[in-house]
Amino acid sequence: MDAIHVENLTKTYKGGVKALQGVSFNVKQGEIFGLLGPNGAGKSTTVRILSTLSQADGGRATVAGHDVTSDAAGVRRSIGYVAQATGVDRWATGRENLTLQAQMLRVSTSTIRARVGEMLDWVNLNEAADKLVNTYSGGMKRRLEIAMGLVHQPKVLFLDEPTTGLDPETRLALWRDLERLRAERDVTVLLTTHYLEEADALCDRLSIVDHGRVVIEGTPSALKADIAGDTVTIDIGDAGVRAGEILGGVNGVLEVIPAGALVTVRVRDGATAVPLVAAALGQAHIAVHTMTLGRASLDDVYLKYTGHHYDAGFATATGGKR
Amino acid sequence: MILFFADVWHLWLRHMRATIRLPIWIAVTLIQPVIWLTLFGQLFRRVVELPGFETTTYIQFLTPGVLIMTAMFGGAWSGMGLIDDLHHNVVDRMLATPVHRAAVIAARVLHAAFTVVVQSFIVLALALALGAGWPSVGGTIGVLVAAALVTAGFSAMSTGVALLARREETMIAVINFFGLPLAFLSATFMSAQLIPQWMQSVSKANPVNWAVSAARHAVLGTDTSAVWINSALLLVFTLLMVMFATASFRVYRRST
Ligand SMILES: Nc1ncnc2c1ncn2[C@@H]1O[C@H](COP(=O)(O)OP(=O)(O)OP(=O)(O)O)[C@@H](O)[C@H]1O
Ligand SMILES: [Mg+2]
Numbered sequence: 001m002d003a004i005h006v007e008n009l010t011k012t013y014k015g016g017v018k019a020l021q022g023v024s025f026n027v028k029q030g031e032i033f034g035l036l037g038p039n040g041a042g043k044s045t046t047v048r049i050l051s052t053l054s055q056a057d058g059g060r061a062t063v064a065g066h067d068v069t070s071d072a073a074g075v076r077r078s079i080g081y082v083a084q085a086t087g088v089d090r091w092a093t094g095r096e097n098l099t100l101q102a103q104m105l106r107v108s109t110s111t112i113r114a115r116v117g118e119m120l121d122w123v124n125l126n127e128a129a130d131k132l133v134n135t136y137s138g139g140m141k142r143r144l145e146i147a148m149g150l151v152h153q154p155k156v157l158f159l160d161e162p163t164t165g166l167d168p169e170t171r172l173a174l175w176r177d178l179e180r181l182r183a184e185r186d187v188t189v190l191l192t193t194h195y196l197e198e199a200d201a202l203c204d205r206l207s208i209v210d211h212g213r214v215v216i217e218g219t220p221s222a223l224k225a226d227i228a229g230d231t232v233t234i235d236i237g238d239a240g241v242r243a244g245e246i247l248g249g250v251n252g253v254l255e256v257i258p259a260g261a262l263v264t265v266r267v268r269d270g271a272t273a274v275p276l277v278a279a280a281l282g283q284a285h286i287a288v289h290t291m292t293l294g295r296a297s298l299d300d301v302y303l304k305y306t307g308h309h310y311d312a313g314f315a316t317a318t319g320g321k322r
Numbered sequence: 323m324i325l326f327f328a329d330v331w332h333l334w335l336r337h338m339r340a341t342i343r344l345p346i347w348i349a350v351t352l353i354q355p356v357i358w359l360t361l362f363g364q365l366f367r368r369v370v371e372l373p374g375f376e377t378t379t380y381i382q383f384l385t386p387g388v389l390i391m392t393a394m395f396g397g398a399w400s401g402m403g404l405i406d407d408l409h410h411n412v413v414d415r416m417l418a419t420p421v422h423r424a425a426v427i428a429a430r431v432l433h434a435a436f437t438v439v440v441q442s443f444i445v446l447a448l449a450l451a452l453g454a455g456w457p458s459v460g461g462t463i464g465v466l467v468a469a470a471l472v473t474a475g476f477s478a479m480s481t482g483v484a485l486l487a488r489r490e491e492t493m494i495a496v497i498n499f500f501g502l503p504l505a506f507l508s509a510t511f512m513s514a515q516l517i518p519q520w521m522q523s524v525s526k527a528n529p530v531n532w533a534v535s536a537a538r539h540a541v542l543g544t545d546t547s548a549v550w551i552n553s554a555l556l557l558v559f560t561l562l563m564v565m566f567a568t569a570s571f572r573v574y575r576r577s578t
Contacts, residue, residue, distance in 0.1 A: 087415035104421040
């Protein structure tokens with residue numbers, strides 16, 4: 001059974017904002033699933049409905065087998081929820097925050113102390129454990145919150161924009177934590193993000209949402225393959241025009257865009273195309289100075305399905321590939 | 323049910339820890355009753371010479387009044403912490419767990435009532451130092467019950483307002499608007515027989531006045547039945563306010 005099953009959710013806020021206009025997706029047990037979309041797309045609204053904080057107007061959703069409306073208590077027992085904005089108690093220590101969270105999540109009294117210690121260890125907050133959270137950095141707070149979301153060993157973890165507002169270094173550290181999470185624990189993660197690179201790097205599958213609708217769903221690589229395949233850029237000095245004709249006939253090449261000495265070749269799959277391209281150029285006695293292989297980015301996918309470019313401010317925030 | 327009490331206890335501990343870590347709160351708690359008791363005590367020292375006062379010294383008369391006023395404000399301000407929690411997503415984080423919804427409110431109300439009981443001891447000790455004496459055991463219990471009930475009632479009301487308004491400014495405006503008038507439309511500072519007729523009529527419907535009556539009769543040991551009747555009224559008030567807070571909580575949860 002799917003860990004998260006979402007079927008045609010709709011939600012209109014008071015005041016008439018149509019936040020969701022029929023969102024559907026499924027997430028398998030153990031998967032990291034991403035909801036990618038710009039501001040106001042409806043990502044938080046979806047996550048809040050799935051974590052029982054908000055009610056949908058229409059549609060159906062189950063989380064870990066529990067219906068979010070008719071069995072909200074069952075959902076709450078099975079999930080960890082880390083909100084978009086921090087939800088820690090600033091006037092308590094990290095350990096106190098974790099302990100109270102464990103108590104509220106019905107971790108048995110006899111195991112709480114050990115579990116809290118283990119989680120502090122896991123997110124590397126041992127040294128700061130007994131300091132007030134008010135003195136924590138943004139990254140430390142985020143790590144504490146993720147620990148709080150995991151302290152009861154939930155089946156499903158919701159992370160609403162886990163890395164927004166963090167500096168690039170901290171963001172990378174958090175990515176590693178999430179990768180560790182995937183490797184070490186059998187937990188299903190639904191994360192939302194603005195960042196294309198983040199979805200690309202972390203998610204097994206993702207949905208792009210825009211204006212309350214899922215515009216496309218798939219694995220990051222399938223989405224990218226679907227749009228453009230890979231890009232091979234070749235520097236061949238003054239042989240550019242001749243190379244264009246030769247390369248057009250190579251198996252797997254979709255398009256050849258010559259631009260002076262640099263020829264950009266769009267290929268279906270870089271790994272299989274590069275040797276063929278190199279061989280064809282070799283046969284024609286064309287000297288290759290450099291050859292680089294690049295992947296199509298999710299930005300291209302985004303552009304194709306939403307009809308507009310991803311906001312550059314977000315997409316390049318980590319100096320990402322474009 | 324056991325889980326409910328466990329939730330209340332754990333959340334109550336959280337509030338207690340936060341309070342203890344706020345030195346300014348402790349300082350104000352200690353100083354404010356001193357100011358009320360000494361300032362008002364000096365200012366109105368000679369009013370007891372008028373006929374109609376149950377006591378020989380004003381400080382004796384004033385102590386239960388100041389105690390209840392402190393309690394009322396202690397309860398009324400307690401919603402501010404909830405607004406802070408709302409703004410920092412703490413409430414939402416809790417609501418995504420199986421924690422009892424009612425416990426979230428109950429812990430806050432009980433925390434306010436408990437701190438006021440502690441404050442009440444301080445006020446009583448201060449009054450003792452100023453020559454008002456210490457009430458009997460029964461009187462002490464009576465005055466503490468009245469203080470705890472009025473705090474709980476106002477704390478629940480404050481919680482409800484916080485959940486509906488979700489803004490500090492609104493909260494401050496509401497408390498400023500109602501706080502002092504409620505204190506003055508009662509026998510807090512002046513013997514009931516000496517306040518104008520219309521004020522007396524209004525004060526009959528004023529929970530602060532019920533609490534002051536209960537507290538004063540308890541401290542002075544003058545009228546046991548008045549202590550019981552007023553405490554019963556306070557209990558009804560508190561229960562109504564708890565219902566209001568619970569309804570507000572439902573409104574809050576539906577609004578998101
Ligand atoms: N409580 C609310 N009341 C009214 N409108 C709301 C409320 N919460 C969200 N909205 C509106 O619903 C739409 C979707 O918001 P949502 O927070 O789900 O978007 P998001 O994808 O999470 O955006 P962001 O990336 O900015 O977090 C937006 O237009 C927003 O203004
Ligand atoms: Mg959001």
